[in-house]
Amino acid sequence: MEQTDTVWIDVCSVDDIDEGGMHEFQHEERRIVIYRLEDGLFATDNVCTHEFALLSEGWLENGTIECPLHGALFNVKTGQVERGPAECALKTYAVRTEGERVLCSI
Amino acid sequence: MNEITKIEQALSSDANAKASIGSLLDKQRKNYGLQPEFYLSDHIYRLDIEKVLMPHWQCVNHVSAIPNAGDYIVFDYDRESVIVVRDADNEIRSFANVCRHRGSRICETSGHARGGMLICPYHAWSYGLDGSLAHARMMPRDFDKQGFGLKPLPTKVVQGLIFVSLSDTPLAFDDCEENINATLGIYGWANAKVAYQSSVVFSANWKLALENQVECYHCAPSHPEFSVVHGQSTATEKKLIAEMNAKAAAQGIRVETRDHWALAALDGQEQAYSNRYPMTANACTASKDGSPLAPLMGKFQSYDNGMAVCYIGPMNHCLSYGDYGAIFRYTPKSLFETELAVIWLVRGDAVEGKDYDRDELTWMWRVTAGADKKIVEDNQRGVSSRFYTPGPYALPIEEKTVRFTEWYMSSLANAL
Ligand code: FES
Ligand code: FES
Numbered sequence: 001m002e003q004t005d006t007v008w009i010d011v012c013s014v015d016d017i018d019e020g021g022m023h024e025f026q027h028e029e030r031r032i033v034i035y036r037l038e039d040g041l042f043a044t045d046n047v048c049t050h051e052f053a054l055l056s057e058g059w060l061e062n063g064t065i066e067c068p069l070h071g072a073l074f075n076v077k078t079g080q081v082e083r084g085p086a087e088c089a090l091k092t093y094a095v096r097t098e099g100e101r102v103l104c105s106i
Numbered sequence: 107m108n109e110i111t112k113i114e115q116a117l118s119s120d121a122n123a124k125a126s127i128g129s130l131l132d133k134q135r136k137n138y139g140l141q142p143e144f145y146l147s148d149h150i151y152r153l154d155i156e157k158v159l160m161p162h163w164q165c166v167n168h169v170s171a172i173p174n175a176g177d178y179i180v181f182d183y184d185r186e187s188v189i190v191v192r193d194a195d196n197e198i199r200s201f202a203n204v205c206r207h208r209g210s211r212i213c214e215t216s217g218h219a220r221g222g223m224l225i226c227p228y229h230a231w232s233y234g235l236d237g238s239l240a241h242a243r244m245m246p247r248d249f250d251k252q253g254f255g256l257k258p259l260p261t262k263v264v265q266g267l268i269f270v271s272l273s274d275t276p277l278a279f280d281d282c283e284e285n286i287n288a289t290l291g292i293y294g295w296a297n298a299k300v301a302y303q304s305s306v307v308f309s310a311n312w313k314l315a316l317e318n319q320v321e322c323y324h325c326a327p328s329h330p331e332f333s334v335v336h337g338q339s340t341a342t343e344k345k346l347i348a349e350m351n352a353k354a355a356a357q358g359i360r361v362e363t364r365d366h367w368a369l370a371a372l373d374g375q376e377q378a379y380s381n382r383y384p385m386t387a388n389a390c391t392a393s394k395d396g397s398p399l400a401p402l403m404g405k406f407q408s409y410d411n412g413m414a415v416c417y418i419g420p421m422n423h424c425l426s427y428g429d430y431g432a433i434f435r436y437t438p439k440s441l442f443e444t445e446l447a448v449i450w451l452v453r454g455d456a457v458e459g460k461d462y463d464r465d466e467l468t469w470m471w472r473v474t475a476g477a478d479k480k481i482v483e484d485n486q487r488g489v490s491s492r493f494y495t496p497g498p499y500a501l502p503i504e505e506k507t508v509r510f511t512e513w514y515m516s517s518l519a520n521a522l
């Protein structure tokens with residue numbers, strides 16, 4: 001699924017993210033958050049598509065992230081909005097591990 | 107100490123209020139204007155709102171004003187404010203515009219709830235279109251959001267008209283519903299659309315605005331434009347009525363009328379009134395020269411040179427001509443401020459610029475409402491003078507004004 005020009009960023013170590021936890025990082029202008037679910041690692045933009053709020057400060061539950069500001073719900077695997085007020089999906093990013101390292105494709 | 111200061115002092119204690127208002131009501135001469143205190147006293151104004159008007163229904167707008175899910179109207183009434191919203195299932199719901207956190211107004215003006223959420227601007231509590239509290243920022247995870255939804259208000263939609271009540275125990279609406287269906291229904295209001303709306307604030311007590319609204323004694327001197335096309339109470343009127351009814355009957359149209367208005371309201375029911383009036387000879391509608399303005403509405407295939415009026419409660423007056431409708435809604439804002447909203451309706455599929463011209467469509471009632479503002483404000487200035495003493499109403503032409511004031515005084519007396 002990755003393009004040939006995909007750039008994989010070395011983000012952190014697997015141990016840096018608790019099960020059910022999140023890890024945010026910035027790459028150039030971009031703010032991204034990695035979620036660790038039972039069935040793997042996923043990543044989306046960290047800024048809500050509604051107004052300005054960081055999703056890494058929200059609530060992660062059952063594969064959805066709740067925005068801390070107005071409570072929009074996004075599916076972290078697909079980025080889809082599950083509840084407003086956000087109207088646009090979040091951009092998602094592929095994540096993989098290489099040994100102990102977590103890599104994210106930009 | 108002047109009379110108003112005296113009455114305000116007397117009314118400031120509950121025990122005295124009854125006696126003071128009682129003696130004012132006793133002073134009232136039959137078929138005479140109201141005592142000045144009724145137009146000037148803050149205490150009486152509070153009673154007007156809380157006891158006299160609260161059980162009644164207000165017409166907010168036509169459903170076509172909020173065509174999409176999430177569209178909402180903010181309707182302000184005295185100190186109250188209501189959010190009327192179209193929810194995701196296309197149901198029209200109303201809520202008190204008061205946040206369940208610390209009570210802030212949530213929506214300032216009408217608009218669209220982006221993403222299906224009404225968000226309080228103060229601390230960002232977010233409510234769904236069903237009024238439920240969806241998110242309360244930084245509150246503990248175990249906070250019980252269910253107990254903090256927006257307060258729902260009684261809401262009715264009849265022939266596309268949205269009505270709300272601010273009361274916990276509103277008057278029954280069945281008689282009005284029947285009346286609206288039997289009159290505005292014939293004119294196809296359910297399938298109409300809002301062509302234009304305007305709002306003017308009269309610097310006057312709400313009762314002066316309504317006394318003026320229900321009489322046409324002032325029409326000849328104050329509304330020359332109106333008088334060109336609307337029938338007056340003259341000898342020829344009987345003939346015009348017969349012609350109007352014949353023209354309607356020829357199309358299989360019968361508009362029923364009823365008079366359950368003011369003190370004639372059915373027990374426990376909101377006031378319902380309807381009537382039909384002829385236009386002047388050959389005038390089709392309320393335009394500059396009586397010529398048509400928009401496509402015919404409802405069951406009408408041709409003009410019957412008449413119109414229908416339909417009153418819902420004391421504050422909402424609807425008019426329908428063959429080709430357009432107008433809602434007149436009076437809303438008290440404060441003791442000396444009353445809003446008149448006018449909402450023009452045309453057939454739902456009419457296209458502006460092609461089927462009707464907005465300025466021509468709205469001309470008659472923009473001019474007429476503007477003139478009413480002036481005469482009602484002059485009336486307020488006059489009754490505020492220490493030289494005002496109530497004068498006799500002109501009967502029969504001011505008969506409805508008499509009925510309005512009698513209804514008012516009886517409601518106030520019952521509330522004491
Ligand atoms: S900023 Fe995220 S829901 Fe409003
Ligand atoms: S008052 Fe509305 S969120 Fe605080």
Ligand SMILES: [Fe+2]
Nearest residue numbers: 318324329478
């Ligand atoms: Fe008038």
